[in-house]
Amino acid sequence: MKLIFLGPPGAGKGTIASELSKKMGIPHISTGDLFRKSIKNQTVLGQKVQKIIESGDLVPDALTVAMVKERLNNPDVENGYILDGFPRTIMQADSLSQFSEIDSVINFVIQDEQVIERLAGRRICKNCGEGYHIETLKPQKEGICDKCGEELVKRPDDAPEAIKNRLDVYYESTEPLIEYYKDKNKLKDIDGSGSVDAVMAETEAVISTI
Numbered sequence: 497m498k499l500i501f502l503g504p505p506g507a508g509k510g511t512i513a514s515e516l517s518k519k520m521g522i523p524h525i526s527t528g529d530l531f532r533k534s535i536k537n538q539t540v541l542g543q544k545v546q547k548i549i550e551s552g553d554l555v556p557d558a559l560t561v562a563m564v565k566e567r568l569n570n571p572d573v574e575n576g577y578i579l580d581g582f583p584r585t586i587m588q589a590d591s592l593s594q595f596s597e598i599d600s601v602i603n604f605v606i607q608d609e610q611v612i613e614r615l616a617g618r619r620i621c622k623n624c625g626e627g628y629h630i631e632t633l634k635p636q637k638e639g640i641c642d643k644c645g646e647e648l649v650k651r652p653d654d655a656p657e658a659i660k661n662r663l664d665v666y667y668e669s670t671e672p673l674i675e676y677y678k679d680k681n682k683l684k685d686i687d688g689s690g691s692v693d694a695v696m697a698e699t700e701a702v703i704s705t706i
């Protein structure tokens with residue numbers, strides 16, 4: 497099954513995608529991970545992306561599309577995939593439709609206030625990258641990673657100003673995709689405001705009808 501997960505930052509897409517990917521045996525493809533991996537491996541695309549990110553610019557659509565297209569050539573997507581963080585613009589969605597036919601778009605619906613609350617409480621281990629939340633996913637010892645004992649920090653893009661920025665970008669570029677996929681009869685709304693378990697259960701129920 498070929499799925500797109502859509503929704504504002506903090507809607508829980510990544511967490512649900514990661515769990516569902518294990519359950520369904522299809523890869524969870526996030527553009528953030530693709531960027532990080534390609535930079536680490538210093539591929540041709542990776543070197544380009546690195547330069548752009550380091551200069552503080554957004555990765556252009558064409559480059560993002562090229563990277564996803566390359567990823568979807570991997571044989572592990574034979575039975576489907578979950579795209580998380582892509583497409584982000586109408587242009588990206590049009591490009592995607594030229595090389596892969598998706599089955600459904602899961603749209604995680606959540607209010608701004610809750611996004612801000614969730615993202616502001618998010619912490620990440622500066623050593624191993626494990627994610628935590630000061631309210632909903634506490635480490636055993638405050639401020640310390642359960643896995644490796646290192647210090648937990650706030651991600652720079654979770655600072656209040658940065659969150660506002662990310663929401664603005666989402667409403668401007670990505671929200672139009674909701675209408676775009678609704679017109680194609682591919683959109684399924686999910687209430688993203690509940691607990692991870694609740695959102696997961698609803699997502700699975702919706703997917704079973706596709």
Ligand SMILES: [Zn+2]
Pocket residue numbers: 621622623624625626641642643644645646
């Ligand atoms: Zn750690």
